[in-house]
Amino acid sequence: MSTLQLSLAIVGGLVLALIVAYNTWTSRRNAPKRALPQEPELAAGIADPALRQEPGFDGTAVAVPGDAFQDLDRGLEPADGHAVDLSEALQMPVPPLSAERRLGLDPLIDVIAGLQVEHVVSGDAALAALPPTRRAGSKPFAIEGLNEATQQWETPAAGQRYQSFQAGVQLANRMGALNEIEFSEFVMKTQGFADAINAAPDFPDMLQEVARARELDQFASEHDAQLMFMLRARQAAWSPGYVQQNAARLGFVPGAMPGRLVLPVSTPGLPPLLTLGYDTQAALAEDPDQSAIRDITLSLDVPQVYRTEQPFTRLRDVAAALCQAMDGVLCDQNGTPLPAMAMEPIAADLELLYDQLDGRDLSAGSALARRLFS
Template identity: 80%
Template sequence: MSTLQLSLAIIGGLLLAGIVAYNTWTSRRNAPKRAVPQEAERGTAGSGAAPDRLAEPALRQDPGFDGGGAVELTPGELQALDRGTDPLSEHAVDPTEALQMPVPSFSVERRPGLDPLIDVIAPLQPEHVVSGDAALSALPPTRRAGSKPFAIEGLNEATQQWETPAPGQRYQSFQAGVQLANRMGALNEIEFSEFVVKVQAFADAINAAPDFPDMLQEVARARELDQFASDHDAQLAFMLRARQAAWSPGYIQQNAGRLGFVAGAMPGRLVLPATSAAGLPPLLTLGFDTAAALADDPDQSAIRDITL
């Protein structure tokens, strides 16, 4: 073999090795990000590492100055600069002590979930005071009448406020309601009849007498409300796109779960439930491709954008 042939063979081998290495690096870089195993996540948390390292690196950008003339100060000088020349600086709180101070608690105003403007409400008057445990055991298994949200509230004997039945409480009266309209349309006669059946079963269980409104009048009111809502409906949505590597469904669920999101009723949908009261719609909805969520191997499903 001549020197030329040997040189060409070496160059060809190096070129082939470079192509293989480049393709391997590109495949690993563009592979969908997967969820971190729970064991590794617990180990990272136990070692005191910052949880931000598990997040998308492209989404984090620390602030900084471009100039290189930074001056290092001692903790005492930083504290002096923080206090400034304020005459009341002797009453300033040390930052380390401020982190240990208790957070003030804010009382959340409790409002009933049912509203006569958007709900069909049927009062229920029991023969005697009903305990919360008895009311909970008599509640219907589902919270929907057709496609409309359905709820039952009780008037707390102690607080005199309408609330979802809770164990250990006593209620002197109840009210059941179903939403007149939502994005699935207006309340129809079939859904109203299903509402009546569920409320009647609950009333029989607690020995209460329900008072149902007129069906035709409520259905007409539902159509009017649906028409008004259709003319004034608005939704605010954000599109989040991956900057570099795509995301897998598990990666999205793991990072969204840290913020309080839970799986929704449909594949590819996560919801942030309302914490102020039970039965309220979710605060936020996060959605991605349904086909990716139902894939045989979700870790190989590439998701490049999600809707919030």
């Protein structure tokens, strides 16, 4: 072999090696980021089935326009310039359930019909007489009994005795206001129960209640809000495990559905403070490490969460922390980066919204608000 041939062979080998190295580097650079090995304590905590329970609530997301948020590309800093302590922010107190209005029927958001019985009715008889469904159209329907021993209204229970009953249907929810057809279904269900226990029902006027339902629905429509952010990857995509690991560091736990994580409040059984969502198909992939996630969503259902949790502030903090940790950029629902000047006006609007809900005795996070905005 001549010197020229040898030189060409060496050059060709070097070029081939460079091509292979470049392709390998490009493949690794563009591959979805994977979760790092977890410490035993953290892994055990995430695997704990008790932490996988998601407080449930109904509701459809209503996205806020994109210009309503702030560009948090470089993270979030409070006005005083000090760093935000997320460990403290994620431990805000929540008012106990005992401090709020009882969970049963309430004339503020329910149509209520009294049922007078001729004699005390057993809980077993009441349970046998209940209608098979607990809805009138799209509205929740319920029957309560006045417990002879405790003198408290409650859902009929076996082994108890009741001296009176009341039936109720919700005036409005996110499906709209109670209409005449739903009111008629409420009357039929209540009458059937009354006949079974030999009770005399006293129904309110349908037209007045339907008008009240429309007024309440109008108020609810004007004071409903669900904020939604999108976090988009700047360069390399994320794997589901990578998203879960970074979210878990901020207190998120797996939700009830694939591709859903929730940040719980401190009181068990209440709706989550924040919800993080990503592509369901990526979450269900056979090899999640190879699934590429380009964006995730962060959402807050405002009426479902107590004001004292400071949910909007915590949403901003979590978004900033995730953007920094995952090399992401905060966008609106259409993927447009958010302007820096838009966050404070939204915070001010939310404070006004909270005040108006408080003034209507429908404070955000309360049992009545959770029912109305569901």
